[in-house]
Amino acid sequence: MSIELLSGDCLDLMATIESGSIDCAVTSPPYNMNLRIRNGKHCSRQIVKEISTKYENFPDNLPMQDYYDFNKKVIAELLRTCGTVFYNVQFLTGNKSALYRLIGDYHENMKEFIVWDKVNAEPAIGGGVLNSRWEAVLVLQSKEKAISRKFEHANFGRGELQNLLQIKRGKKITGTHGAVFPLELAEMLVRSFAPITGTILDPFMGTGTTGIACLNTGRGFIGIEKDKCYFDIGVKRINERIKEIEQDGLI
Template identity: 30%
Template sequence: MSEQAKSFRHEVIGDCVLFCGDSLDIMPTLGKVDAVVTDPPYGIGYSHGGGGGKLAKSTTLAKMPIHGDDKPFNPTPWISQPSILWGGNHFADSLPATQSWLTWDKRCADYSNDQADCELAWTNLGFPCRMFRHVWNGMLRGPESKTPRVHPTQKPVALMEWCLGFLPDAETILDPFLGSGTTLVACAKLGRRGIGIELDPDYFEIACKRVEEAYRQPDLFIEPPKKPEQEAMDL
């Protein structure tokens, strides 16, 4: 990590580094990453007059506002490397054309009663469209369905693990809009290095706790990474 990057508030947990701050300020201080996997605040609140369109209709948790959702989203800085951008259909006019959409079928999701039956992710990975639906079936449904959501757009860990499966050669994953940390939880469970950036201090703390917990409970069939370490945050 560069000295400039260390000047930002951060935590080092295992093979993951979490930053609290603006991704546009922090990204230039980072080294090379192999891929970007993220769910950006793509400006639905802005397009609907600040109505907070990304908040699930019935959730009584995760009521904190999403920083950046009241502004139009520009995806350009995050697509120069292999990228998976959830919500890409909301800013498709700002993205290159692609055939490689990922689709999360939410019709079987117990907690999913917001507006859409599915969510779409834009990618530049060069494969045909793929659909994800198995997270809510069988053995994968049990433990995660009992985990409370802590963010209005929180994705299932299994969904993000599925995304990383399309990036087998990517050793270091960047999520510049970390939210509650699901992308880095998936990195921890799969033995990948992860870098996450979150603007909101409350969600940053939540993400740190979730990544720590992921390292305490590694997947049985994945070789565990090095023991988590914490680095004092620069205030």
């Protein structure tokens, strides 16, 4: 199985990938956590370490229009390069208007809407706000393929898998990256929807969870990460897992 880890901006690097050459994307973009509301308008949250941001080096506070534009380009590139796209997002103040617009724009590409139930809700950020217990995994394909809910590569039997998944949230891999998705979720998506000899792309690799899921399920992986610090953590984690698997004689 081939593992390729690329340091840089995902839009620049995805542009070098051949159209239709990848089976699936399993990814989670930044959530724009630090765009908040003041006086009825979006504003950038003052980033204070104690109340923090999920990331050490990344402000995660694009103006809504820029967040929308960025994600629109990323999804277009993912649809160009990958057969099936699993796009994990949580609907928050700082992104919901952009995400609802994107779902509208790509409505013909929406094959499924998987609800990831994190089992325990995150406490509401303030009074009058609902506790947030779930995240979405938007499943997108080309218009021709998305018209049907049937998956071409479905490594599961009839009635075995639901579009509501109960999986507890991911463990913090480092003190400085709090937006990690659980290995169980990534593994489930890769195992269920990618061909056995398939390749998976994660253009927001972060600490490399999708890469570990690919190693554990024998799939190839291409990971892209812009932040050098997270890239190094992802590379280290993936290399350690490769060593463990080699020692166990599994590859």
